[in-house]
Amino acid sequence: MSRRASRATIDRSRRPWHRTLGFHILLCLCSLVMLYPLLWMFASSVRPNADIFQSISLWPAHWDFSAYPRGWSGLQISFGQFFWNSLIISVLSVTGNVISCSLAAYAVSRLHFPGRNLCFGLMLGTLMIPYQVTLVPQYILFLNLDWVNSFLPLVVPKFMAVDAFFIFLLTQFFRGLPRELDEAAVMDGCSPLRIYWSIILPLSTPALATAAIFTFIFTWDDFFGPLIYLTDIENFTVQLGLRGFLDSAGQSDWSAMFAMAVLTLLPVLALFLFFQRLLIQGIATTGLKR
Amino acid sequence: MRRRRSLVGYVFLLPWLAGFFGLTLGPAMASLYLSFTSYDLIGTPGWIGLDNYVRILTADSKVADSVHVTLLYVAMSVPLKLGFALAIALILNKGIMGLSLYRALFYLPSLLGASVAIATLWRRVFAGDGLVNHVLLQFGIEGPSWVSDPNTALYTLVALSVWQFGSPMIIFLAGLRQLPQDLYEAASIDGATKRQQFWRITLPMLTPVIFFNMVVQTIDAFKAFTPAFIVSGGSGGPINATLFYTLYLYQEAFGYLRMGYAAALAWLLVLTIVAVTAVAFVTQRLWVHYDE
Numbered sequence: 001m002s003r004r005a006s007r008a009t010i011d012r013s014r015r016p017w018h019r020t021l022g023f024h025i026l027l028c029l030c031s032l033v034m035l036y037p038l039l040w041m042f043a044s045s046v047r048p049n050a051d052i053f054q055s056i057s058l059w060p061a062h063w064d065f066s067a068y069p070r071g072w073s074g075l076q077i078s079f080g081q082f083f084w085n086s087l088i089i090s091v092l093s094v095t096g097n098v099i100s101c102s103l104a105a106y107a108v109s110r111l112h113f114p115g116r117n118l119c120f121g122l123m124l125g126t127l128m129i130p131y132q133v134t135l136v137p138q139y140i141l142f143l144n145l146d147w148v149n150s151f152l153p154l155v156v157p158k159f160m161a162v163d164a165f166f167i168f169l170l171t172q173f174f175r176g177l178p179r180e181l182d183e184a185a186v187m188d189g190c191s192p193l194r195i196y197w198s199i200i201l202p203l204s205t206p207a208l209a210t211a212a213i214f215t216f217i218f219t220w221d222d223f224f225g226p227l228i229y230l231t232d233i234e235n236f237t238v239q240l241g242l243r244g245f246l247d248s249a250g251q252s253d254w255s256a257m258f259a260m261a262v263l264t265l266l267p268v269l270a271l272f273l274f275f276q277r278l279l280i281q282g283i284a285t286t287g288l289k290r
Numbered sequence: 291m292r293r294r295r296s297l298v299g300y301v302f303l304l305p306w307l308a309g310f311f312g313l314t315l316g317p318a319m320a321s322l323y324l325s326f327t328s329y330d331l332i333g334t335p336g337w338i339g340l341d342n343y344v345r346i347l348t349a350d351s352k353v354a355d356s357v358h359v360t361l362l363y364v365a366m367s368v369p370l371k372l373g374f375a376l377a378i379a380l381i382l383n384k385g386i387m388g389l390s391l392y393r394a395l396f397y398l399p400s401l402l403g404a405s406v407a408i409a410t411l412w413r414r415v416f417a418g419d420g421l422v423n424h425v426l427l428q429f430g431i432e433g434p435s436w437v438s439d440p441n442t443a444l445y446t447l448v449a450l451s452v453w454q455f456g457s458p459m460i461i462f463l464a465g466l467r468q469l470p471q472d473l474y475e476a477a478s479i480d481g482a483t484k485r486q487q488f489w490r491i492t493l494p495m496l497t498p499v500i501f502f503n504m505v506v507q508t509i510d511a512f513k514a515f516t517p518a519f520i521v522s523g524g525s526g527g528p529i530n531a532t533l534f535y536t537l538y539l540y541q542e543a544f545g546y547l548r549m550g551y552a553a554a555l556a557w558l559l560v561l562t563i564v565a566v567t568a569v570a571f572v573t574q575r576l577w578v579h580y581d582e
Binding site: 015020023024026027030031034035037038040041053056099100103104106107108111112113114116119122123126128129130131132133134135136137138139140141143157159160161162167192196217220221223224227228239242243246247254257258261262264265268269272276279280283284285 | 457
């Protein structure tokens with residue numbers, strides 16, 4: 001055996017086959033236990049209500065998709081409206097976060113100005129502050145601006161780079177880009193704005209995409225923000241709609257409840273399927289908590 | 291030229307500066323001020339000195355309940371979650387085939403777990419006639435009504451947190467990849483067993499990652515809100531068994547409009563988080579090994 005062989009291959013070749021099999025059985029069992037609730041939720045959404053609590057199987061005896069249209073119009077406002085609201089809020093949040101955080105990250109990673117390190121330190125400092133501290137004054141502020149019960153309190157802060165985590169993520173990436181690029185561009189008479197827009201951003205699409213996808217998922221899943229700022233049902237996001245459903249029809253019509261729950265998870269699932277590598281890399285390199 | 295340069299940086303920082311002063315620092319200071327007042331959104335805040343803090347620390351039995359519940363939640367969910375994350379990461383790091391598939395499957399709950407959909411599912415899965423009890427019944431065990439029994443309600447939320455062990459697992463895996471392989475080769479040439487290698491090399495070398503995960507997950511557990519809100523229907527029940535501190539804060543602020551009181555609760559939460567983090571950083575020299 002070559003001495004340079006990686007440890008993984010050494011391990012694999014030295015390990016008896018029954019141990020490898022044992023690991024796989026353990027991992028499969030673990031996956032099954034973890035995914036069981038999710039699969040059961042889907043199975044329950046295509047089962048008649050009468051069957052749901054009799055059955056722990058993942059394969060419905062007969063498939064019945066009627067819970068989906070029933071749930072879609074189960075509240076006085078259709079779930080279509082909730083999806084539309086969530087989509088608008090999420091897309092605007094992504095736009096705001098990507099623009100404002102990349103501007104800030106560009107400044108602290110590529111420009112020289114007095115107070116730069118202080119600014120970066122303050123950004124990292126805000127990472128530690130739990131949102132509860134600013135919650136009450138922010139609410140009073142938005143109440144006085146007459147923004148409560150609109151999307152503005154959820155969206156406008158994103159244009160002001162309040163998610164310092166994404167500044168951090170982008171700063172790390174920008175710092176890795178070769179300095180010579182900026183220097184050459186400055187020689188050619190490029191303004192900093194031009195460098196940011198035509199050089200840094202195009203080279204940073206993986207990091208920008210990571211920030212965009214995580215922002216979308218976090219915003220889509222956010223419950224607390226909409227809970228305090230959105231009061232009229234016309235403005236509800238899918239998370240609030242689902243909670244409203246749970247409080248009213250959910251207790252009697254679990255199939256419809258689960259049908260809507262499955263639908264609210266679909267966008268996140270789709271992003272996960274398409275961008276799995278990007279998401280996992282984002283977590284592995286920055287230690288994001290989700 | 292140089293002068294213009296120095297200003298340009300701040301132009302790029304304008305959105306952040308506006309957010310920092312207008313939405314973070316300003317509100318934080320305002321909330322510190324409000325915590326010494328009585329304010330219900332109508333009229334002006336009335337200065338009452340330390341009354342809010344005195345009441346929180348001495349006279350409010352719901353605070354005591356919520357602190358108890360939150361500390362129990364943190365103390366149970368963080369070690370269990372990290373334990374699972376580390377155990378699975380160690381198995382996946384053994385050069386198992388299908389690593390990326392397993393990794394993706396285990397990570398999925400972390401991504402979905404914060405949503406209302408999963409919290410409602412949890413409420414149903416752990417109901418008296420729910421999935422868990424049906425499975426237990428196959429083994430002849432009659433389970434309690436997990437979510438409505440005050441003795442077990444909190445465990446369902448701990449289970450929900452542990453279910454999301456995927457993201458610390460990914461960070462552990464990334465950390466395991468960084469370990470220098472020549473150490474293992476040298477150790478096995480010297481006749482160290484696998485077990486010795488784990489306790490003497492892997493675990494000590496991994497302590498910085500364990501520390502990082504521990505701090506992040508602990509802070510996150512202190513801030514948890516959605517699962518308790520949905521599983522208890524916003525009440526923190528049964529009998530305050532799932533009344534997370536954050537949930538009580540929400541009830542005070544937006545249920546009873548006691549904004550000054552809620553601000554004081556928030557500042558005590560910050561102080562707690564800062565204190566816990568500080569203790570973690572001070573004690574890390576006792577057990578965390580950093581490369582020189």
